[in-house]
Amino acid sequence: MSFVTPSRRRLLHLAGAAALTSSLASGLSAAPRSPVVGRVLAIADMHSAYERTARLLAAFEAEVRSQPVPHVIAIDGDIFEHGNVVSVRSGGAVDWAFLAEAVRIAPTVVNLGNHDNDLTPDLAEVVGRLRGLGVIVVSNIVDARTGAGYAPPTATAPFGSRTLRIVGLATNALNTYPKASRDQLSIPAPAEWANARLADLTRGADPVLVLSHAGVVADRSILPLLPDGSLMIGGHDHLLFQHRQGRSAYAHTGSWTNAYTAADFHADGSVSVASHPIAADAPSSSRLQALIDATLAETLTDEDRAVLGQGVEALSLGDTGRRIAAGFAQAADADAGFIGHTTLGTGAPAGPITRYMFDSIVRFDGRLMTAEVSRGQLAGFMARANQDRPIPLEQRTGDFLYGAVAAGSQGATARIVTTDWCATNQAEYFGTTSLAFTQVADLKVKPVALSALIETPSIPG
Known part of the structure; x- marks a missing residue:
């Protein structure tokens, strides 16, 4: 070449101007908060970033150990990456192992993104395998072959004495999905779908987590629809920022497993969020790191x-x-x-x-x-x-x-x-x-x- x-x-x-480095170590406010009653550990757009996957797992384990409150792990789409030859040649072995380990740490939910069928074009097969691991799957993507959703758009996860109501929606930019799958996908315009459905899907829920892999432009129209005190995690745009709306919080978590977002639900009904970097020298989960090392050794030419x-x-x-x-x-x-x-x-x-x-x-x-x-x-x-x-x-x-x-x-x-x-x-x-x-x-x-x-x-x- x-x-x-x-x-x-x-x-x-x-x-x-400079990047948002200052946002990594701090949340939206330094003001004192009421007690934390539950937490969500969120990440989007991982894209088979194996140099940090085991470090992310170790960070999640440490987070759950650090606070004795209910936790939920939320992955807002794009776990896999077709451009990673190791991922392709191994069938995403590392990604699937990460998911299997995540459900052992805390209830884990995945909202489908536009790269989650990179390795397996039929999204129904991906959803079936996720469920087989015990992962909760949400999505508003419809299987054009059957007219049924690949997964329900809403689900609940245990959250201490309460249950966390989770809603998931995807980008309708079909040209960003694997070409072989596009005629199998029917995806509504995100903001229009949310305007028609979100109130019913969140009615009576306490608390609410919305996972949007639709991008920030659509998310701006969805934010006003949230019940106060909700958490909304955005993906698809590979952004890293936090935003407050009343007692609610909205965050994009970065990409390529460079960072994750920890969201705290407080007793007063508010939500606070903070982003945490995954350093190149951060501790790794020994179980997953051994698999990564072996997979790289076997697949790289x-x-x-x-x-x-x-x-x-x-x-x-x-x-x-x-x-x-x-x-x-x-x-x-x-x-x-x-x-x-x-x-x-x-x-x-x-x-x-x-x-x-x-x-x-x-x-x-x-x-x-x-x-x-x-x-x-x-x-x-x-x-x-x-x-x-x-x-x-x-x-x-x-x-x-x-x-x-x-x-x-x-x-x-x-x-x-x-x-x-x-x-x-x-x-x-x-x-x-x-x-x-x-x-x-x-x-x-x-x-x-x-x-x-x-x-x-x-x-x-």
Whole structure:
């Protein structure tokens, strides 16, 4: 595989503020709280991130030991990842083992996401296996072959002297589900479905947990429908933030098992949430780690283990995206580069980057596309890019771009470069349908991204 070395003519600078690092260790408020009567440990968009799966299990075990109150583990979709060759070749052995261990820690619920049938296209088979492990499954996805739901949209879990009412809903973006399964899926528009059904599904419940794998844009319309004192966990957008609405709490838990969210239900009827990172050196569950090590040893080939280059420095997910966007611009001789946030999985490490590691950093390949835009348009694109910074909930767009602009770039117009996925879905990413993109000859996403990560100097702050 050949790689393109970007031009050094342009030095690119970061546009956007710092990531939400301060939110990881703290909840929504430092004010004293009434006693905790129950807890939910939530995570979404795990995507077979085996470097941290055993660490997540150990964290859940420690959380349950730390507070003698009822716990529920909630997984808001996208457990599996078709881009992980170990997951594919092993049939998701590690993911299934994690789920089997989770139900031994606390009642475990899964809301179906758009990657949960990555390895097994028939979602009915996935649901059957989950139930066989003792996992509670919720979803509003309907089997188009039968007209019946793959799982009920609501369920209950024991929660001490009470029961936790759980509602699950999915994204209706069919093009994000495995292609082989799309004609088997019928999925309602999330906000419309919630407006019609949520009141009935939550009536008389105390307390309520809503698991939405619909994305933040749909979630904004659902939030006002929640009974006060509810918990809503969002997924699909690979975001990390917390939001309060009255006594209720709403949180996105991050992605790639980089963090999880602990939610406390209090005696006064309120809910508080806090996000906790999964550090690279955090304790691991020995049972699961042994399986991970064995599975990697059995399934990775010499080609998978081949070192593609040396990472210049360890980067956060956001800085990885901006570094790659800068690399796109350099390679295409453009004024600004952009990459979609979920094209990336996890942040780039320092040191050797193997092919297997790189595929978890840049999930998808594709073509690079350019367009000419006005300076005003470019400013608007940058204003909505880099949403890993603290921004108001109403300004979050769900799909977003990591972007970088060339230092000293000037002129009445600007040349931008992005992936073919973002060009095709420009309304979601750029907020317009008027951009006329053309393909950049001989440049593809993964080779240029790799060159950016292993060759370019640090991005100035």
